[in-house]
Amino acid sequence: MSGLAIHNLTVQYVNATLALDNLSLSLPDLSFCVVLGASGCGKSTLLNTIAGFIPATSGSISFDGKPITKPSADRAVVFQDHALFPWLNVAENVSFAGKLAGIKPKVCKENTQKILQWVGLDKVANHAVWELSGGMQQRVGIARVLAANAKMLLLDEPFAALDAFMRESMQELLLSIWQQSSSQILLISHDIEEALFLATDLIVMGQGKILHHYQPTFSQDWQQGRSTREIKSDSNFISWRERLFHQIVDCQLETH
Numbered sequence: 725m726s727g728l729a730i731h732n733l734t735v736q737y738v739n740a741t742l743a744l745d746n747l748s749l750s751l752p753d754l755s756f757c758v759v760l761g762a763s764g765c766g767k768s769t770l771l772n773t774i775a776g777f778i779p780a781t782s783g784s785i786s787f788d789g790k791p792i793t794k795p796s797a798d799r800a801v802v803f804q805d806h807a808l809f810p811w812l813n814v815a816e817n818v819s820f821a822g823k824l825a826g827i828k829p830k831v832c833k834e835n836t837q838k839i840l841q842w843v844g845l846d847k848v849a850n851h852a853v854w855e856l857s858g859g860m861q862q863r864v865g866i867a868r869v870l871a872a873n874a875k876m877l878l879l880d881e882p883f884a885a886l887d888a889f890m891r892e893s894m895q896e897l898l899l900s901i902w903q904q905s906s907s908q909i910l911l912i913s914h915d916i917e918e919a920l921f922l923a924t925d926l927i928v929m930g931q932g933k934i935l936h937h938y939q940p941t942f943s944q945d946w947q948q949g950r951s952t953r954e955i956k957s958d959s960n961f962i963s964w965r966e967r968l969f970h971q972i973v974d975c976q977l978e979t980h
Contacts, residue, residue: 726752726753726788726789727750727751727752727753727755727787727788727908728749728750728751728757728774728785728786728787728876728908728910729749729750729751729784729785729786729787730747730748730749730750730774730783730784730785730786731748731783731784731785732746732747732748732782732783732784733746733747733748733773733780733782733783733784733785734746734747734780734781734782734783735766735769735773735778735779735780735781735932736781742932743766743769743932744766744769744770744773744932745766745931745932745933746783746933747766747770747783747932747933747934748783748934749927749934749937751908751910751925753788753908754906754907754908755908755909755924755925756899756902756908756909756911756922756923756924756925756943757908757909757910757911757923757924757925757926757927758910758911758912758913758918758919758922758923758925758926758927759771759910759911759912759913759927759929760913760914760916760919760926760927760928760929760968760972761914761928761929761930761935761972761975762914762930762972762975763914765929765930765931765932765975766929766931766932766933767912767914767929768880768912769932770912770929771801771878771880771910771912773785773792774787774792774799774876774878774910775795775799775801775878776792776793776794776795776796776799777795779793787799787875787876788875797824797825797872797874798874798875798876799874799875799876799878800821800869800872800874800876800877800878801869801878801879801880802862802865802866802869802877802878802879802880802882803865803880803882804880804881804882804884804885807865808853808861808864808865808868809853810852810853810854812853813849813850813851813852813853814840814845814848814849814850814851814852814853814856814864815836815837815840815849815850817853817864817868818836818839818840818864818867818868818871819832819833819835819836819871820868820871821868821869821871821872822835822836822871822872822873824872825871825872825873827871827873832871835871835873836871837849839867839870839871840867842867842870842901842904843863843866843867843870843897843901844863844897845860845863845864845867848860857890858885858886858890859886859890859893859894862882862883862886862894863894863897865882866879866882866897866898866901870901870905870907874907875906875907875908876907876908876909876910877907877908877909877910878910878911879898879909879910879911879912880912881912881913881914882894882911883895883915883918884914884915891915891918892952895918895921895922895952896946896952898911898922899922899943899946899947903947916965916968916969916972917956917961917965919968920940920942920961920964920965920968921942921943921946921952921955921956921961922943923938923939923940923943924939924940924943925937925938925939926938926939926940928968928971928972930972930975931975935971935975936971940964942955942961
């Protein structure tokens with residue numbers, strides 16, 4: 725089976741905290757899943773378990789039919805702190821991932837040039853990463869995981885530190901990347917508008933469980949030519965946003 729398959733997944737930490745509680749989820753190949761929820765609901769634990777960083781206490785988790793028990797080049801991760809190498813320039817940071825994945829040097833160089841152009845960084849390829857703005861550094865982080873040619877991209881609130889204008893620009897870039905690549909994307913977010921705009925599968929979590937699984941179509945509207953501002957100001961989008969807001973607030977109230 726292609727895609728992500730999670731069955732009765734439980735993750736309990738050594739301090740007895742139950743982070744994920746008997747969670748099940750199936751995502752088709754090439755989906756764009758956004759996991760939404762309040763702080764402490766288990767979002768990052770879910771991503772880290774899919775990445776192979778955290779072992780399951782019980783249950784099963786697989787990707788493309790293979791059990792996930794450890795990190796793999798098939799699943800590349802972008803964190804909010806993009807962890808770039810300051811001693812390497814932009815192109816070298818990006819190509820590092822390809823080299824790590826065992827891609828031949830000539831192919832790696834060609835891929836790096838193509839990806840830098842793709843994400844709008846070709847003109848700063850030889851710049852030091854510390855010379856770049858926060859948004860451009862985050863682009864380097866995304867470009868680096870693309871260079872690894874991973875089948876799944878896992879992003880843990882990568883745009884949280886950006887201003888509203890840059891954040892929206894990065895959302896559009898991520899949709900373009902997803903549309904043109906053959907990767908499945910899973911993104912963790914606490915931003916309701918971001919989740920609605922990007923997701924083909926929107927997961928609302930609370931207390932380590934999946935409360936709701938929706939399949940909004942706003943990303944399709946964008947691909948068909950509607951502007952981001954038009955989509956986010958649409959009455960249907962606003963109605964969805966308010967419904968999700970109240971679901972998350974109600975879940976928070978239940979935990980206190």
